[in-house]
Amino acid sequence: xxxxxxxxxxxxxxxxxxxxxxxxxxxxxxxxxxxxxxxxxxxxxxxxxxxxxxxxxxxxxxxxxxxxxxxxxxxxxxxxxxxxxxxxxxxxxxxxxxxxxxxxxxx
Amino acid sequence: xxxxxxxxxxxxxxxxxxxxxxxxxxxxxxxxxxxxxxxxxxxxxxxxxxxxxxxxxxxxxxxxxxxxxxxxxxxxxxxxxxxxxxxxxxxxxxxxxxxxxxxxxxxxxxxxxxxxxxxxxxxxxxxxxxxxxxxxxxxxxxxxxxxxxxxxxxxxxxxxxxxxxxxxxxxxxxxxxxxxxxxxxxxxxxxxxxxxxxxxxxxxxxxxxxxxxxxxxxxxxxxxxxxxxxxxxxxxxxxxxxxxxxxxxxxxxxxxxxxxxxxxxxxxxxxxxxxxxxxxxxxxxxxxxxxxxxxxxxxxxxxxxxxxxxxxxxxxxxxxxxxxxxxxxxxxxxxxxxx
Numbered sequence: 001x002x003x004x005x006x007x008x009x010x011x012x013x014x015x016x017x018x019x020x021x022x023x024x025x026x027x028x029x030x031x032x033x034x035x036x037x038x039x040x041x042x043x044x045x046x047x048x049x050x051x052x053x054x055x056x057x058x059x060x061x062x063x064x065x066x067x068x069x070x071x072x073x074x075x076x077x078x079x080x081x082x083x084x085x086x087x088x089x090x091x092x093x094x095x096x097x098x099x100x101x102x103x104x105x106x107x
Numbered sequence: 108x109x110x111x112x113x114x115x116x117x118x119x120x121x122x123x124x125x126x127x128x129x130x131x132x133x134x135x136x137x138x139x140x141x142x143x144x145x146x147x148x149x150x151x152x153x154x155x156x157x158x159x160x161x162x163x164x165x166x167x168x169x170x171x172x173x174x175x176x177x178x179x180x181x182x183x184x185x186x187x188x189x190x191x192x193x194x195x196x197x198x199x200x201x202x203x204x205x206x207x208x209x210x211x212x213x214x215x216x217x218x219x220x221x222x223x224x225x226x227x228x229x230x231x232x233x234x235x236x237x238x239x240x241x242x243x244x245x246x247x248x249x250x251x252x253x254x255x256x257x258x259x260x261x262x263x264x265x266x267x268x269x270x271x272x273x274x275x276x277x278x279x280x281x282x283x284x285x286x287x288x289x290x291x292x293x294x295x296x297x298x299x300x301x302x303x304x305x306x307x308x309x310x311x312x313x314x315x316x317x318x319x320x321x322x323x324x325x326x327x328x329x330x331x332x333x334x335x336x337x338x339x340x341x342x343x344x345x346x347x348x349x350x351x352x353x354x355x356x357x358x359x360x361x362x363x364x365x366x367x368x369x370x371x372x373x374x375x376x377x378x379x380x381x382x383x384x385x386x387x388x389x390x391x392x393x394x395x396x397x398x399x400x401x402x403x404x405x406x407x408x409x410x411x412x413x414x415x416x417x418x419x420x421x422x423x424x425x426x427x428x429x430x431x432x433x434x435x436x437x438x439x440x441x442x443x444x445x446x
Contacts, residue, residue: 035265035267036265038265040265040267041264041265041266041267041268043267044267044268044269045267045269045270045384048269051267052267052268052269057267060265060266060267061266063265064262064263064264064265064266064267065263065266067263067265068258068263068264068265068266069263071162071163085262085263085266
């Protein structure tokens with residue numbers, strides 16, 4: 001699906017190397033919309049890792065927490081809990097990037 | 108000086124009652140998924156959606172509980188002022204559904220927590236209070252809600268993840284009953300209070316297996332305390348062991364020399380159709396409440412079943428304990444009813 005969107009952007013005149021960024025943004029947007037509509041969890045039950053592991057799963061974890069805790073208020077609910085599930089992805093993502101960065105610098 | 112032996116207790120865990128306490132009335136309020144299940148026609152009130160025009164799922168659950176209490180009182184022809192005690196519990200933190208419901212009812216309130224075994228715990232306590240003359244009428248109630256339970260125990264409702272096949276689905280709904288002296292309903296014959304048993308399970312999705320040893324322990328002790336065989340009962344009914352847990356329960360009891368196969372059923376396996384994709388069946392406080400207080404209460408009133416042993420099971424873990432890698436302790440209470 002990502003490839004199809006990427007192709008659309010290339011047709012629109014964005015060079016293939018740079019078309020990756022708008023593609024990711026679009027996929028995240030779609031995942032967030034699907035979560036908001038309440039169908040993402042149903043798709044995930046069928047599609048499995050294909051939709052949970054990529055950036056769509058990340059978008060879903062943030063959006064679903066944001067919706068779930070909206071009732072506890074914007075600051076202490078949505079704001080505070082939004083990254084409760086996705087936070088560890090960010091922490092370990094940054095850490096891994098840092099370690100890999102040091103290794104590549106040393107080589 | 109009076110003897111210090113509890114004269115009314117038999118064996119280690121059981122209390123025979125004098126069959127003067129009865130289930131005067133029972134009422135059920137079911138969620139939308141449950142209302143599409145096999146027991147649909149037996150429910151008193153079927154909800155069309157999970158939020159019910161309320162601000163939150165917690166408020167929706169509370170509404171269901173209040174509705175169930177109201178219906179049970181109406182069916183009994185009594186009002187809340189006729190009730191001596193209100194015994195209730197649920198699976199949300201600080202049993203908020205029960206205590207907020209008690210705020211509306213203004214009946215002296217005993218909040219209990221037995222996880223999904225709450226209904227049997229409430230009936231046991233209520234029956235002993237009525238039997239011993241401390242109360243005339245007692246309202247017992249419990250509830251659970253799939254969405255409020257999911258967010259507390261697992262993930263947000265819209266979070267996409269794959270549930271294992273052996274996982275169970277928390278039932279949305281509420282059940283309430285009135286216990287009273289005399290009456291024409293099913294009479295309480297004996298109760299067995301369960302011990303906490305830990306089978307060493309750590310997976311919070313595998314609750315049926317975690318609770319099966321507790322169910323088997325309580326059924327075994329009930330039968331040995333009272334010197335009975337499983338065939339004494341028309342039906343032995345466990346609360347929410349699900350497909351996997353009920354098999355384990357039968358196996359454990361078979362190893363201990365009791366064959367319950369011919370007259371055994373589990374509420375968790377009865378509440379949904381297989382095509383409703385709930386995994387191994389239903390769970391939650393409302394699981395046993397919806398099945399027992401609708402279908403089986405009616406079967407007793409119709410004299411199709413005369414003797415039932417109702418064993419509600421509960422997993423006593425919390426989201427904190429399983430993250431800290433603790434095993435899941437479980438409990439089961441048994442209530443014997445006759446008509």
